[in-house]
Amino acid sequence: MSDRKIGDVILKAENISLSFGGVKALTDISLDVREHEIRAIIGPNGAGKSSMLNVINGVYTPQEGTITYRGEQRKDMNTYAAAASGIARTFQNIALFSGMSVLDNIMTGRNLKIKSSFVEQALWIGRARREEMENRKVVEEIIDFLQLQHVRKTPVARLPYGIKKRVELARALAAEPNMLLLDEPMAGMNVEEKQDMCRFVLDTNDQFGTTIVLIEHDMGVVMDISDRVAVLDYGKKIGDGTPDEVRNNPEVIKAYLGAH
Amino acid sequence: MIYRESGQYKTSYINDSQIFPIKQDRYAVLAFIAFAFLAVPFIATPYFFSAILIPFLIFSLAALGLNILTGYAGQISLGTAAFMAVGAFAAYNFMLRVPGMPILLAFILGGVCASMVGILFGLPSLRIRGFYLAASTLATQFFVVWCLTKVPWFTNYSSSGVITAQEVKILGFHFNTPEEKYLLVLAIVCVMALLAKNMVRSTVGRSWMAVRDMDVAAEVIGFRIMRTKLTAFAVSSFYCGVAGALFAYCYVGTVEPEAYNLDLSFRILFMVIIGGLGSILGSFLGAGFIVLLPIVLSYIVHVTGLPNSVTSNVELMVFGALIIFFLIVEPHGLARLWQVAKEKLRLWPFPH
Numbered sequence: 360m361s362d363r364k365i366g367d368v369i370l371k372a373e374n375i376s377l378s379f380g381g382v383k384a385l386t387d388i389s390l391d392v393r394e395h396e397i398r399a400i401i402g403p404n405g406a407g408k409s410s411m412l413n414v415i416n417g418v419y420t421p422q423e424g425t426i427t428y429r430g431e432q433r434k435d436m437n438t439y440a441a442a443a444s445g446i447a448r449t450f451q452n453i454a455l456f457s458g459m460s461v462l463d464n465i466m467t468g469r470n471l472k473i474k475s476s477f478v479e480q481a482l483w484i485g486r487a488r489r490e491e492m493e494n495r496k497v498v499e500e501i502i503d504f505l506q507l508q509h510v511r512k513t514p515v516a517r518l519p520y521g522i523k524k525r526v527e528l529a530r531a532l533a534a535e536p537n538m539l540l541l542d543e544p545m546a547g548m549n550v551e552e553k554q555d556m557c558r559f560v561l562d563t564n565d566q567f568g569t570t571i572v573l574i575e576h577d578m579g580v581v582m583d584i585s586d587r588v589a590v591l592d593y594g595k596k597i598g599d600g601t602p603d604e605v606r607n608n609p610e611v612i613k614a615y616l617g618a619h
Numbered sequence: 620m621i622y623r624e625s626g627q628y629k630t631s632y633i634n635d636s637q638i639f640p641i642k643q644d645r646y647a648v649l650a651f652i653a654f655a656f657l658a659v660p661f662i663a664t665p666y667f668f669s670a671i672l673i674p675f676l677i678f679s680l681a682a683l684g685l686n687i688l689t690g691y692a693g694q695i696s697l698g699t700a701a702f703m704a705v706g707a708f709a710a711y712n713f714m715l716r717v718p719g720m721p722i723l724l725a726f727i728l729g730g731v732c733a734s735m736v737g738i739l740f741g742l743p744s745l746r747i748r749g750f751y752l753a754a755s756t757l758a759t760q761f762f763v764v765w766c767l768t769k770v771p772w773f774t775n776y777s778s779s780g781v782i783t784a785q786e787v788k789i790l791g792f793h794f795n796t797p798e799e800k801y802l803l804v805l806a807i808v809c810v811m812a813l814l815a816k817n818m819v820r821s822t823v824g825r826s827w828m829a830v831r832d833m834d835v836a837a838e839v840i841g842f843r844i845m846r847t848k849l850t851a852f853a854v855s856s857f858y859c860g861v862a863g864a865l866f867a868y869c870y871v872g873t874v875e876p877e878a879y880n881l882d883l884s885f886r887i888l889f890m891v892i893i894g895g896l897g898s899i900l901g902s903f904l905g906a907g908f909i910v911l912l913p914i915v916l917s918y919i920v921h922v923t924g925l926p927n928s929v930t931s932n933v934e935l936m937v938f939g940a941l942i943i944f945f946l947i948v949e950p951h952g953l954a955r956l957w958q959v960a961k962e963k964l965r966l967w968p969f970p971h
Contacts, residue, residue: 416839442841454836456829458897466822467829471841473822477850480821481814488633491821495632534840 365586366394369570370538375414375424377407384410385421386594392538397564397571399581402591403614408574409451411591412540415572416448417441429537443471447536449527451543451574457516461507461526462498464515468533469494498533504566505529505559521552528559538570539563545577553577557584582606590614624965638816655805660798668797669870675910676804677865682890682902683815684858689888690896691819692851693831694744695752698759699859699887704879705763706733706860707867708773711874714785715775722787726807726864733860734853736763741852745845760881767876774876781875784868800869807865811858816899818854827851828897893945895954904953912938 370392377385385407392398400408413419415426417436426433428444447468456464472494479487502508505525510518515526524544531539544560545553561584563569575581581588582602590598590611598604598611605611627642629635639645663672685699710729713720740759744752767773774782787794787803794800818824826847829837838844867874886909894905916937920930949956 418835418839438838439841439843442839448839450836454833456832456836458832459825459828463825463828467825467837467842468840470822470826475822477818477823477854480823481818483817483821487821491636492632495636499632530840 365396368392369394369429370415370572371427372411372415373425373427375411375421375426377410377414377419377421383594385414388424388591388594388596390589390596390599392570392572393587394570395564395568396586397560397573397584399573399575399585399588400591401575401578401581401588405593406591407594408591409542410594412448412542412572412574415441416446416540442534445534445537446540447531447534447538448540449524449531449542449544451546453520453523453527455515455523455527455530458514460512460514461518461529462502462511464526465498465501465529465533466494468530469498471534497535501529501532504562505532521548521555524548524552524556525559528556528563532563532567532569535567536569538572541571541573541575543574543576545575545580553580560584636820638813638820652809656802660802663798663801665797668801671910671914672801673797673804673870675906676801676808677862677870678887678890678910679903679906680808680811680865681859681862681887682894682906683812683899684855684862685887686891686894686896686898686902687815687818687827687858688851688855689891690898690901691824691831692827692848692855694741694848694851695749696756696855697753697881697884697888698740698756698763700863700879700881700883701760701763702733702737702856702859703863703866703883704767704876705736705856706730706863707874707879708767708876709733709860710864711782711784711867712773712775722785722789722868726861726868729864730857730860733856733863737852737856737859738849741849741856744848744852757881760884764876764879774874781873784872784874787868794869804865804869807861811861812899812903815858819899823850831897889942893942893952895952898952898954900957901952901954904957908953912941 368391372388372390375385375388375390376383388407388411390400390411400411402408410419414421415436417438417440420436426436428446431444433440456467459467473490475485475487475490479485502511505528507522507525507529510522510526515523518526528541528544541560545556548556557580560571560573564571573581573585585602587600588598588602588605589596590605590608592614597614598608600608624641624643629640634640637645639648659672681699681703684702685696688694688696706726706729708729709732710722710725713725713728714722736759740756743755747755771777787800789803794803819827826837826842827850829840829842830844830847830851834844837847863879866878871878890905890909891902892905893908894903895901913934916934917930920933925933945953
């Protein structure tokens with residue numbers, strides 16, 4: 360871990376407040392993410408972790424606050440702009456395209472790289488065909504990386520849970536993102552599956568230098584793999600720092616780790 | 620034992636993404652198409668052409684169009700016949716008003732007009748889905764037929780509302796007999812089916828399926844929902860429009876608004892559901908099923924010697940019962956049954 364170079368701040372969320380009607384999901388949250396780091400966001404259920412991810416990649420528009428990503432400040436992000444600027448994510452509840460094969464699911468992750476028009480694609484000529492093959496090659500590398508070769512052509516609806524989570528990671532990686540948002544990538548997994556997933560997350564960070572923002576409930580995992588941890592509770596940030604700092608923060612212990 | 624893919628190795632991605640990756644399928648389909656083009660014209664009777672083969676092909680094309688929208692992009696539509704009507708009337712008016720208009724171009728322009736109407740009536744899909752969308756496409760159906768009936772310009776001020784379609788002529792060759800019309804329709808359907816298959820195996824098809832299966836995720840990985848849905852409406856309506864023009868020019872021979880009623884929309888929807896949502900092959904199987912079944916049933920009932928009044932009712936009852944039976948046994952349609960049969964065949968005669 361020590362030879363990894365953690366760079367400058369790549370994403371900076373300042374004073375984000377988000378509410379739905381009268382319900383305040385996030386209150387005045389500021390958060391930064393450095394390049395190439397693994398940044399965890401933890402907190403009890405309903406603390407606003409997923410909302411925070413949704414704000415970062417433009418699903419929700421916060422009422423207040425700004426997001427600066429790679430020097431560009433945006434008030435209201437939209438999902439397309441976020442995807443185009445290199446942010447990819449996975450979802451808490453698996454959000455794969457259940458009617459499609461594993462291969463097609465991962466290929467959808469490459470959609471922004473495909474420039475041919477649908478007329479070219481209908482005729483299956485020149486650029487459309489070439490792009491399809493070039494992108495297939497990249498997708499196959501990701502399939503190798505995440506060890507999904509044996510299920511390549513299987514419809515995702517038939518896959519077991521752990522593999523589905525891996526396919527979702529593959530789809531996000533297919534976009535070759537600078538920043539990867541993982542919403543509970545290990546939820547509901549057994550120990551072995553968790554170990555596999557940890558390995559894949561660490562390898563992704565290591566090999567591609569992808570910055571990772573991670574929401575996770577498993578404290579062991581979070582403390583082991585993340586560089587810095589932010590703690591949310593009731594939509595407010597109550598702690599931030601290295602795993603050790605967070606572990607010893609009295610407010611965090613009170614709100615969240617009290618049982619430990 | 621014959622249907623085996625063992626030993627057929629794919630050494631490039633282009634090989635692996637063929638339309639029919641298994642060699643036997645490829646040869647079978649080529650043989651089938653060759654049979655349809657070369658042998659069928661010599662063995663079929665004129666009745667067979669005009670009562671079975673031509674409507675089967677035209678309905679297949681319309682079902683293919685609806686399948687793109689409903690099966691692939693997940694947007695329910697009850698306005699298929701309306702898009703067909705737009706295609707037919709647009710082709711008619713281009714032929715009528717533009718001197719020297721080639722008929723194939725008129726068909727294509729008819730499809731383009733249907734596309735534009737499709738985009739317009741597809742706009743509600745950006746806000747609503749499911750049954751609500753179905754209701755709004757129902758409005759398309761009624762509006763288009765009403766409009767074609769009420770605005771006399773479309774029917775060229777014909778008093779009866781029924782117009783004879785112009786002659787079908789390409790480069791001086793007249794398509795008059797059922798046999799010639801069959802070959803024309805077959806060629807158009809083959810080309811359009813191939814284009815549809817190409818679309819669904821590339822990014823545009825994946826974008827439709829992504830929006831159908833999980834629209835939030837589709838948005839997050841960078842598909843633009845609005846553009847995707849409207850493309851689906853446009854392509855689907857184009858197919859329906861061309862099918863509608865062929866329906867008028869090569870099947871019934873007249874252009875009239877009432878032919879494109881809600882009944883036709885439902886028939887095509889049944890074809891798609893029975894054939895298999897999200898399957899190109901399913902569109903053909905469904906159309907074949909719906910076109911052939913009444914004919915087969917009426918033949919069977921006729922042979923049993925029941926009186927005529929009973930015959931027509933028995934037909935309807937059996938037809939309805941069969942549809943329900945099929946949907947219970949295999950909700951994914953005939954295409955899925957075919958798929959299962961093929962998977963079984965791969966292992967046969969060794970069950971494990």
